[in-house]
Amino acid sequence: MLNLKAQPLTPEAFEPFGDVIDSRSANSFPINGGRTQRYHDLASVEILGDGGRPLISIFVSQPVQVPLAVDCLERHPLGSQAFIPLHGEQFLIVVAPPGDAIDPQSVRAFITDGHQGINYRAGTWHAVHSVLDHEGEFLVVDRGGPGHNCDEKPVEILVNLE
Numbered sequence: 001m002l003n004l005k006a007q008p009l010t011p012e013a014f015e016p017f018g019d020v021i022d023s024r025s026a027n028s029f030p031i032n033g034g035r036t037q038r039y040h041d042l043a044s045v046e047i048l049g050d051g052g053r054p055l056i057s058i059f060v061s062q063p064v065q066v067p068l069a070v071d072c073l074e075r076h077p078l079g080s081q082a083f084i085p086l087h088g089e090q091f092l093i094v095v096a097p098p099g100d101a102i103d104p105q106s107v108r109a110f111i112t113d114g115h116q117g118i119n120y121r122a123g124t125w126h127a128v129h130s131v132l133d134h135e136g137e138f139l140v141v142d143r144g145g146p147g148h149n150c151d152e153k154p155v156e157i158l159v160n161l162e
């Protein structure tokens with residue numbers, strides 16, 4: 001069993017796995033005559049393979065219990081997958097770098113602060129969406145279309161908070 005403590009999410013720590021989506025940490029510029037501040041190009045959307053197309057969906061998820069027992073990590077080889085909270089929900093993230101094997105030493109757990117979204121780059125191993133405390137509503141941007149886009153591997157991971 002791999003026991004992990006969830007660390008506060010930062011762009012630097014998450015870099016091997018994808019992007020942190022956060023208006024506080026992004027360069028931005030005024031548009032619409034100054035009425036709007038554009039937080040531009042926050043994450044790299046990857047749509048790979050023939051016939052792929054971007055999907056915009058909404059996930060309404062029930063909360064997970066902590067400690068969180070994770071028995072499977074999955075990856076999407078044909079595209080990225082972004083989760084953006086719509087009401088300040090915090091969520092747990094368990095990830096491992098892209099690659100055909102999962103090295104237990106490379107597995108990381110993070111907790112968001114409610115203001116952050118994330119974008120898993122294509123191939124990043126991750127636990128499925130795990131919202132904390134109460135039902136959560138998330139905007140999800142990922143890849144649709146033909147082709148196999150979800151590999152799973154069994155794992156034994158227990159995630160606690162700090």
Ligand SMILES: NC(=O)N[C@@H](O)C(=O)O
Pocket residue numbers: 074081126127128129
């Ligand atoms: N299955 C699905 O659309 N969601 C998962 O990929 C997930 O990461 O939650």
Ligand code: NI
Pocket residue numbers: 074076081126128
């Ligand atoms: Ni996924």
